[in-house]
Amino acid sequence: MSALDVTDLTVRFGRGAGALVAVDGVNLRVESGGVLGLVGESGSGKSTIARVVAGLRRPSAGTVTVDGRDVTGRRLPARERARLIQMIFQDPYSSLNPRMTVGETIEEALAAREEQDAAARRAGARELLDLVRLKATVAQAYPRQLSGGMRQRVAIARCLAVKPKVIVADEITSALDASVQGSVLNLLRDLRAELGLSMLFISHNLAVVRYLADRIAVMHHGRIVEEGPSDEIVHAPRHEYTATLVGAVPSLDNAGTDVLTRDEP
């Protein structure tokens, strides 16, 4: 069974002849409990897809369904859409309200779950902080008092609070240090096992995507050029562009060699 279905999605910016086709007839499917990775260089249309799926943008054509329900239409009430889909953003510095404490931010999300009792919400927030491996005392902190990695954990907790059917994660580790990235990836991997999350995981780094995703879709100039099981995509790419992406992943195995200057003009 699929959790998320994107069908013939097209997004145009501008009108007429000068219009830019950012997403061009894209089909994607996230299995229930599965993680689909979406890779491609910046400008290829990944974030546009994420925003449409999350309901922050309307598509020019095509449909997005979660659990069989169309989430692109205007008729879906906001609270219901909230429980179908949530998004985690790239920059944890700008995705948290600087004027709300961590506790308030998470409780806000619990309220979206129709949790009306304030005491229950506070307890819920504490549980969620624990789930993302943060101390309960973090609830009183403001975002500026936390490190980048901690903020991203808060953003993940906010998303989990709603228990959405599908999570869209857009470049959530690319603003983080290499060493912090590892702990966020570990967290998502554990949460996936614990909670059976269904996720669309977007990154420009194939090594990062491969670590979490069962299947990978490769995007280039608004189109999906290849889709398949992660290890096949990485170790036996069929499309030329996929091979370029594989070659672009910096690797310690290349340290001290001239691989960098050897390939490509």
Add this chain to the structure above:
Amino acid sequence: MTARARLFRAPMTIASLVLVCLFGILAVVAPILWGEEALTARPTELLQGPSAEHLLGTDNLGRDLLLRTLVATRLSLGLAVLATLLAAVAGVLVGGLPAVLGGRVQRTFGAVINTWLAFPVLLLAMLVAILLGAGTTTAVLALVLTMTPSFARLAQTLASRVGGSEYLAAARMLGVSRRRQFTRYVLPNIAEPVIVNVTISIGGGLLALSSLSFLGVGVQPPDYDWGRLLKDGFAQVYNSPTAVIGPAVAVVLAGVAFGALGESLAGHLRGQDHGHTGGRRGPAPGPGPGSGPDGGQPSTPDTLLEVDGLSVAFPGEHGWVRPVRDVSLTIRAGEIVGVAGESGSGKSVTMMAIAQLSAPGAEVAARTLRFGDEDLTLLRGRALRGALTGVGVVFQDSLTALNPAMRVGAQLAEVPRTQRGVARRQANRDAVAALDAVAIPDPARRAGQFPHELSGGMRQRALIAMSQIGRPSLIIADEPTTALDVTVARRVMRLLRRECDRTGAAVLVSSHDIAVLGELCQRVLVMYAGRVVEDVPVDALRDPARLAHPYTRALVAALPDLDSDRDAPLATIPGEPPDPADPAPGCGFAARCALATDRCRAEVPELTGHRHGGRVACWHPQDREVVRS
């Protein structure tokens, strides 16, 4: 809190705050104390000049003018505050609400505000006066109508920033109601500048209301405000010139007090935004006890850059903070050296100190800072600038590193023009050639474009071109690829490497991704908590068993690659890096190091030569067993 404490120590703030408070107290008590007396007519003392009894004289009914001025404080200030607050509320609603109501509403309201702003103020006031007749309500209403659009514009600018923010997008996705989006997300994030603006505007509003009363459109007798008093005083100005002094001084003083208070609050907010640090707190500590002049690498004849005992300190909230301590490194001509480490480890501060581009207020100290034949610690002014033409700098954020208002080509041409006095034509040709050299397609057209018209990768290339155009022998590149995706980053690195092979320039380049540096560099310096902890030839990175420092090993292990085991967690480094304002004794990594001993926690390990051909600062280097076997 200390920032707030600092604000209230500024003389200007104190003076204006005291004045505003005095006016506030007057507005409350004056009518109670002297309200009756100010109305008492004295038929025997009409139009008197100043006397001991009536310090500012009396008016044409024999009323005391000083008392009338004091009592008028309440009405004058009250109306100004009322009008400003009404305008602020209306402005924030008109300008701020569209942020949560969506694009179309935003555009409509924007057009409304623009038209409104363009409407002549005086005409508006006249219109209101004609429609409603002269009176207090008219004056206040006219003022509200004229002040609202500027508040709306301010609120609109601030709110559109919040409206485009991801935290508001996240709230929308949670299904948070529009009203709550406005009160909980938009308002708190625009409040401070609006409050500052209200304070400033009260001063202006006071002047405007007084003018209206003075013209006879505002407050009507028997009520009186300062403007009305001025009007009545002016009528008698030939008989008793002192009559205008009281209200005139009051209006000016109150106007200036509110304006000044607002301005100093605004200045404080701006300072906060820029991470302003306060004044100096005593002398900066010199470079700490370190490895001494002989602790670094021996300098060979082809040494291009030699740094020893480099420390950088900044004034902090509680004394000096030293994020870079006792750094020593050498770079040979043509060598590409990387600087790795997590953010806050001191990479940027180190590199900017070497390029003599430290932030204002920083204290840079070094035992040796030698570039080519020049000792940079001894040079000043022109001689220093001359020596530094041999250094090219590439910044991380290509958008802020380029002047947004200047065409790319013109910015590149600046370098040869100012450094070598090259004529403009030739400099422009050089600029286009430099853009061509970094493989920017259609370089002549790109040279005529502004920075924002180029993509991130292309801007970063333009920056590299700019760093090359002065023909430097050393390029300092601070995280040149961090903001880019892997594909573009790779192109930029390849370019950097090729340019150096071509020109023979040496490079000092930083990144938080050690794998990136491994492919680009010959040697990598690993920084932790402001110190170089390992200086390692890159071929050792291929075989992690050869790495000596536990932190370098952790950095390497944390990176996922295309063969990482998906069923096992990635290696991570527990804990957080230490706060540079609160350094612990001993090895900076001890709190997070599984191998830490008492010695680690007490003594700082020196950076000394190591068997892998580099240097290590660790009491228990980890490559021992491997080498023995």
